[in-house]
Amino acid sequence: MARTDDRFRLAYQELLSVVATLPIGADLPPELALADQLNISRTTVRAVLTAFSDAGLLEWQGRKKTVLRAPTAKDRLAIRDEYLPREELERRFLKWVLRFDVAAGTPLNVAKLAKEFSVPPHVLQEFLSGLSQFGLVARRPRGGWLLLGFTAEYAIELSEFRAVLELNAVRTLVHLPQSHPIWDRLTALEKQHNDLAARIDRDFHDFSPLDEAFHHAITSVVQNRFVKQFQKVITLIFHYHYQWDKRMERHRNEAAIREHLAIIQALRSGDETAAAEAAAAHLRTSKETLLASLRSNALIAEG
Amino acid sequence: MARTDDRFRLAYQELLSVVATLPIGADLPPELALADQLNISRTTVRAVLTAFSDAGLLEWQGRKKTVLRAPTAKDRLAIRDEYLPREELERRFLKWVLRFDVAAGTPLNVAKLAKEFSVPPHVLQEFLSGLSQFGLVARRPRGGWLLLGFTAEYAIELSEFRAVLELNAVRTLVHLPQSHPIWDRLTALEKQHNDLAARIDRDFHDFSPLDEAFHHAITSVVQNRFVKQFQKVITLIFHYHYQWDKRMERHRNEAAIREHLAIIQALRSGDETAAAEAAAAHLRTSKETLLASLRSNALIAEG
DNA sequence: TTTTTATTTTTTTTATACAAAAAACATTCT
DNA sequence: AGAATGTTTTTTGTATAAAAAAAATAAAAA
Numbered sequence: 001m002a003r004t005d006d007r008f009r010l011a012y013q014e015l016l017s018v019v020a021t022l023p024i025g026a027d028l029p030p031e032l033a034l035a036d037q038l039n040i041s042r043t044t045v046r047a048v049l050t051a052f053s054d055a056g057l058l059e060w061q062g063r064k065k066t067v068l069r070a071p072t073a074k075d076r077l078a079i080r081d082e083y084l085p086r087e088e089l090e091r092r093f094l095k096w097v098l099r100f101d102v103a104a105g106t107p108l109n110v111a112k113l114a115k116e117f118s119v120p121p122h123v124l125q126e127f128l129s130g131l132s133q134f135g136l137v138a139r140r141p142r143g144g145w146l147l148l149g150f151t152a153e154y155a156i157e158l159s160e161f162r163a164v165l166e167l168n169a170v171r172t173l174v175h176l177p178q179s180h181p182i183w184d185r186l187t188a189l190e191k192q193h194n195d196l197a198a199r200i201d202r203d204f205h206d207f208s209p210l211d212e213a214f215h216h217a218i219t220s221v222v223q224n225r226f227v228k229q230f231q232k233v234i235t236l237i238f239h240y241h242y243q244w245d246k247r248m249e250r251h252r253n254e255a256a257i258r259e260h261l262a263i264i265q266a267l268r269s270g271d272e273t274a275a276a277e278a279a280a281a282h283l284r285t286s287k288e289t290l291l292a293s294l295r296s297n298a299l300i301a302e303g
Numbered sequence: 304m305a306r307t308d309d310r311f312r313l314a315y316q317e318l319l320s321v322v323a324t325l326p327i328g329a330d331l332p333p334e335l336a337l338a339d340q341l342n343i344s345r346t347t348v349r350a351v352l353t354a355f356s357d358a359g360l361l362e363w364q365g366r367k368k369t370v371l372r373a374p375t376a377k378d379r380l381a382i383r384d385e386y387l388p389r390e391e392l393e394r395r396f397l398k399w400v401l402r403f404d405v406a407a408g409t410p411l412n413v414a415k416l417a418k419e420f421s422v423p424p425h426v427l428q429e430f431l432s433g434l435s436q437f438g439l440v441a442r443r444p445r446g447g448w449l450l451l452g453f454t455a456e457y458a459i460e461l462s463e464f465r466a467v468l469e470l471n472a473v474r475t476l477v478h479l480p481q482s483h484p485i486w487d488r489l490t491a492l493e494k495q496h497n498d499l500a501a502r503i504d505r506d507f508h509d510f511s512p513l514d515e516a517f518h519h520a521i522t523s524v525v526q527n528r529f530v531k532q533f534q535k536v537i538t539l540i541f542h543y544h545y546q547w548d549k550r551m552e553r554h555r556n557e558a559a560i561r562e563h564l565a566i567i568q569a570l571r572s573g574d575e576t577a578a579a580e581a582a583a584a585h586l587r588t589s590k591e592t593l594l595a596s597l598r599s600n601a602l603i604a605e606g
Numbered sequence: 607t608t609t610t611t612a613t614t615t616t617t618t619t620t621a622t623a624c625a626a627a628a629a630a631c632a633t634t635c636t
Numbered sequence: 637a638g639a640a641t642g643t644t645t646t647t648t649g650t651a652t653a654a655a656a657a658a659a660a661t662a663a664a665a666a
């Protein structure tokens with residue numbers, strides 16, 4: 001019925017390991033210094049010091065904080081991890097949605113879902129509110145939430161939006177001076193692509209991280225918070241989807257490598273139209289792959 | 304200590320006006336029909352019917368709901384409006400941020416702000432979480448929220464992102480067939496622009512809605528939920544900003560009208576490059592205006 | 607048998623309580 | 637005087653309660 005003392009427990013553990021490195025009789029630094037070091041407030045530092053004093057680890061009198069004995073295993077404090085951090089929630093929820101564990105259009109029960117995902121209800125509520133910005137869920141007219149789901153239409157629009165952002169990046173990139181670090185980065189990526197192409201029969205699983213690195217390198221030349229924001233979601237969705245759809249993986253990856261290499265060459269040529277066309281071709285393939293896997297999955301779900 | 308009965312009160316009022324149109328002795332439709340009509344659940348309908356029965360307005364026995372007397376002024380129920388609807392909160396908050404009533408980088412007190420904006424705290428919390436997606440606020444490392452504010456950098460990146468979306472729309476639009484309704488829409492807008500240009504000295508205030516209509520028409524040719532989502536925010540921010548910065552308004556609007564007309568002509572020519580260039584020129588002006596007003600406002604705030 | 611109503615169960619939304627943590631303020635010691 | 641500590645006040649995050657509303661189920665009437 002109050003907020004958790006996770007922060008206290010974490011600080012306790014951390015300070016314990018600091019004390020373990022000190023000889024008996026040594027003095028600890030001032031409260032404020034400890035607070036800065038542990039990244040917590042002085043109040044929490046004092047709470048930890050009090051606990052240490054109670055445990056007989058410390059003699060604490062005014063500004064004198066003397067180590068009495070070395071900490072033992074018994075002094076350790078259990079860290080409760082009932083709740084997931086926000087990032088983990090995001091990861092799990094997206095996975096849940098993208099794997100079609102639930103049908104599009106089903107109402108979501110906040111209380112139940114919160115339990116299922118091991119977060120307090122208000123955290124889930126907040127999370128859903130954020131997701132609604134990306135159109136995966138929506139608030140129902142008379143309360144509650146609705147899962148809109150990862151439909152074919154959604155995939156199409158996501159792909160198209162991705163294309164808009166990425167083509168913009170390509171158009172910017174092609175005019176960057178030779179001194180810009182992106183060119184070295186592209187050369188390195190080109191080599192990695194050629195390497196993987198040589199051993200694609202065996203290591204086609206290695207493509208996914210390389211794909212992400214490639215697209216990240218291209219889009220990174222646009223320094224814009226809104227672009228970055230969306231790029232994050234796009235990457236996430238494409239990432240999970242790749243992980244999950246294993247059909248034709250080898251063939252698909254081989255084709256993608258060729259397309260990536262073509263883009264790099266076109267970029268080097270300095271011809272904006274050619275570069276944009278090469279990138280557009282790749283994005284079209286990517287979109288088709290996504291749609292094909294969606295269709296086949298829909299058949300599986302029905303059958 | 305429970306949820307408000309606003310929905311009940313609203314339904315009560317609505318049904319009251321329905322009863323007022325009926326003669327004494329008439330029967331009301333079934334509960335489910337009323338629920339559909341009032342857009343509430345049957346439970347709430349029954350609560351209203353019970354209240355009517357208690358007030359002697361209705362004889363309610365089973366499925367017989369007979370009107371006993373015409374409603375009077377006394378029967379009316381006060382609608383409490385302590386809380387703002389979500390949209391209104393969005394409007395007010397953006398206004399508050401864009402008018403620099405608070406400096407960038409200040410911590411936000413959720414409880415106080417919730418009172419100030421007349422919403423329950425958890426609604427504000429959710430709202431802030433949504434706003435953080437657009438980078439206007441951020442969660443602080445150790446709890447609470449931070450107002451990042453509408454800085455010059457933010458304005459630049461917003462303008463650039465707007466340009467990306469709008470140029471994409473222009474590139475799509477220019478290739479649309481003559482049968483597409485956008486062309487008639489543009490012709491109508493062209494006429495409105497010419498009309499306003501003729502009387503700009505007097506009616507320069509009329510430009511703002513015309514500007515919105517123009518940009519909305521252009522971007523509407525791209526049917527993409529992500530684009531639309533962002534367009535909403537962009538429009539909102541530019542809108543409030545226009546409303547608030549009154550310097551050089553006449554001159555600024557006159558120039559914008561010319562630029563809009565140039566864009567329409569370039570679009571008609573079917574030349575993608577020319578159209579994109581005309582649009583880009585206008586977006587550059589727009590960005591400069593936004594930045595100039597930001598700078599001058601910063602000076603005012605300091606002085 | 608279908609429609610409508612009565613009743614019960616869930617779910618959502620708000621309010622409140624309370625401990626944890628942070629921040630602000632006052633005091634003491636060197 | 638300046639740094640460090642002691643104390644008090646705010647603020648935040650979580651749990652719980654309670655009312656309102658919705659949804660589901662059972663019963664009754666046409």
